[in-house]
Amino acid sequence: AAKFLRSAQTVPGLSFFRNYSAAAPTTKLFINGKFVESKTTEFLDVHNPATNEVVTRVPKATQDEMLSAVEAAKEALKAWSRASIMARQQVMFKYQQLIKDNIHELAKIITLEQGKTLADAEGDVLRGLQVVEHCCSITSLQLGETLPGIARDIDTHSYRVPLGVCAGIAPFNFPAMIPLWMFPVALVCGNTYIFKPSERVPGCSMLLVEMLKEAGCPDGVVNVIHGQHAAVNFICDNPDIRAISFVGSNSAGEYIYERGSKNGKRVQSNMGAKNHGVVMPDANKESTLTQLVGAAFGAAGQRCMALSTAVFVGEAQKWLPDLVDKAKKLRVNAGHIADADLGPVISPEAKQRICSLVQSGIDEGASCVLDGRNIVVPGYETGNFVGPTILSDVKPNMTCYKEEIFGPVLVTLSVDTLDEAIDVINRNMYGNGTAIFTTNGATARKFTNDIDVGQVGVNVPIPVPLPMFSFTGSRGSFRGDANFYGKAGINFYTQLKTVTQMWREADVTPTHSATAMPV
Numbered sequence: 001a002a003k004f005l006r007s008a009q010t011v012p013g014l015s016f017f018r019n020y021s022a023a024a025p026t027t028k029l030f031i032n033g034k035f036v037e038s039k040t041t042e043f044l045d046v047h048n049p050a051t052n053e054v055v056t057r058v059p060k061a062t063q064d065e066m067l068s069a070v071e072a073a074k075e076a077l078k079a080w081s082r083a084s085i086m087a088r089q090q091v092m093f094k095y096q097q098l099i100k101d102n103i104h105e106l107a108k109i110i111t112l113e114q115g116k117t118l119a120d121a122e123g124d125v126l127r128g129l130q131v132v133e134h135c136c137s138i139t140s141l142q143l144g145e146t147l148p149g150i151a152r153d154i155d156t157h158s159y160r161v162p163l164g165v166c167a168g169i170a171p172f173n174f175p176a177m178i179p180l181w182m183f184p185v186a187l188v189c190g191n192t193y194i195f196k197p198s199e200r201v202p203g204c205s206m207l208l209v210e211m212l213k214e215a216g217c218p219d220g221v222v223n224v225i226h227g228q229h230a231a232v233n234f235i236c237d238n239p240d241i242r243a244i245s246f247v248g249s250n251s252a253g254e255y256i257y258e259r260g261s262k263n264g265k266r267v268q269s270n271m272g273a274k275n276h277g278v279v280m281p282d283a284n285k286e287s288t289l290t291q292l293v294g295a296a297f298g299a300a301g302q303r304c305m306a307l308s309t310a311v312f313v314g315e316a317q318k319w320l321p322d323l324v325d326k327a328k329k330l331r332v333n334a335g336h337i338a339d340a341d342l343g344p345v346i347s348p349e350a351k352q353r354i355c356s357l358v359q360s361g362i363d364e365g366a367s368c369v370l371d372g373r374n375i376v377v378p379g380y381e382t383g384n385f386v387g388p389t390i391l392s393d394v395k396p397n398m399t400c401y402k403e404e405i406f407g408p409v410l411v412t413l414s415v416d417t418l419d420e421a422i423d424v425i426n427r428n429m430y431g432n433g434t435a436i437f438t439t440n441g442a443t444a445r446k447f448t449n450d451i452d453v454g455q456v457g458v459n460v461p462i463p464v465p466l467p468m469f470s471f472t473g474s475r476g477s478f479r480g481d482a483n484f485y486g487k488a489g490i491n492f493y494t495q496l497k498t499v500t501q502m503w504r505e506a507d508v509t510p511t512h513s514a515t516a517m518p519v
């Protein structure tokens with residue numbers, strides 16, 4: 001850890017060090033293997049969500065800086081795309097160890113800039129680390145196919161070859177996991193990269209690229225630019241960038257998918273969600289309510305796989321008071337306080353939006369059975385805190401149901417049958433995740449067969465697949481053909497090349513020299 005934390009700068013509210021912004025409270029760009037100060041005059045402030053103190057200032061990279069990042073990636077591509085697959089694998093072996101060794105430092109910077117609890121921040125790193133570990137299997141994952149003898153003396157081989165310079169655009173809610181869904185997969189396949197972190201949580205990405213350099217990744221193979229719309233448009237339009245991975249909201253994701261695709265790029269776009277948890281009356285009540293509370297309010301509800309909607313079937317609706325009791329017990333505090341269950345939301349604007357969506361539910365006829373909007377956290381009065389909030393009697397036509405709230409708010413609906421629950425979920429525009437809680441296997445089987453959602457949990461509230469599978473959100477939650485990480489991720493970051501070769505058996509060089517007298 002000490003290697004990354006050379007120059008000390010104590011940050012208010014949380015004591016730790018960062019080396020890449022020691023001289024001035026600005027975040028650097030990372031171009032051609034060097035941390036460089038941007039020449040821009042435009043910066044965005046990054047705040048600690050627990051205090052709203054400024055932590056760092058993020059530059060909006062200039063066009064020249066972004067172009068130099070692409071030039072560095074193009075130059076590095078020449079050697080990196082031809083480096084042996086074993087050499088790229090070795091970088092990943094070292095990288096996964098460095099991430100493991102520095103997990104606490106990474107978690108601290110996540111908590112500082114994003115607000116989630118330290119335990120949750122470590123989980124954020126761990127889920128990204130698993131993708132890096134999976135990348136270590138690239139020698140099996142990138143195998144092509146071969147078919148000998150497709151005609152006389154002719155064989156065909158297919159290869160998975162890199163695309164070239166690729167790019168990633170990330171959201172604020174998982175500052176480690178989502179960047180690690182992107183550049184490690186691209187790099188290990190032989191591509192080079194332009195990465196744009198969320199302008200709200202740049203710090204973790206900077207540590208991650210420094211560790212990648214330390215792991216032996218050559219200069220220029222990964223480059224980090226910062227910014228908002230201009231940086232996104234640059235990535236969508238630059239003719240040297242071949243593919244874009246995006247994770248974030250629907251408004252940005254649909255825009256990037258369209259603009260990038262129009263420019264001939266391959267785009268994968270993971271977007272918003274409204275994940276429903278179906279509670280059957282035969283479910284194990286205690287564990288179901290515990291899981292619901294964790295999945296609805298953990299990370300202050302700012303997970304794309306948060307269970308933000310509960311659908312109680314039949315008698316299960318009588319469990320609502322017990323659910324409220326459990327939610328009330330959660331401790332809301334700054335993320336670095338040891339016993340915090342949930343931290344603040346990302347910004348005052350996010351808090352305001354969450355509160356107004358709760359109010360819209362009340363105005364449209366829902367009941368607010370737990371109201372966390374006016375919570376005050378002693379010592380952190382200026383933070384963006386929202387306590388666990390539960391709306392009941394919600395109907396599918398209400399704004400609080402239709403919109404992704406992205407805060408610690410659980411909306412609950414009641415229906416009479418499993419079929420009705422399935423119908424509600426299949427009518428919702430999103431298809432990211434869902435879960436059913438039941439002790440009946442036949443009920444679970446019917447649900448998994450009939451539900452039109454990409455990631456389904458049975459007694460598992462947040463069914464995010466490990467990287468031997470892929471992240472398979474669907475419908476309004478995804479645009480593209482190949483999903484993130486796993487085999488689909490390798491497919492996304494490679495293109496097929498098929499080689500058909502003819503070598504006539506009759507042309508084999510004779511190896512036996514004639515010794516007899518020619519006649």
Ligand code: NAD
Pocket residue numbers: 169170171172173174196197198199227228229232247248249250251252253255270271272273303304404406432471473477
């Ligand atoms: P966001 O869309 O605001 O930002 C994501 C990225 O897009 C950032 O890098 C930002 O700079 C850029 N961006 C923002 N607005 C833009 C615009 N109008 N035009 C071009 N670029 C723009 O998302 P966020 O608030 O950082 O993240 C929360 C959202 O991400 C939620 O909707 C959540 O469900 C979603 N999310 C989805 C997944 C998934 O895998 N499906 C995972 C995590 C988060």
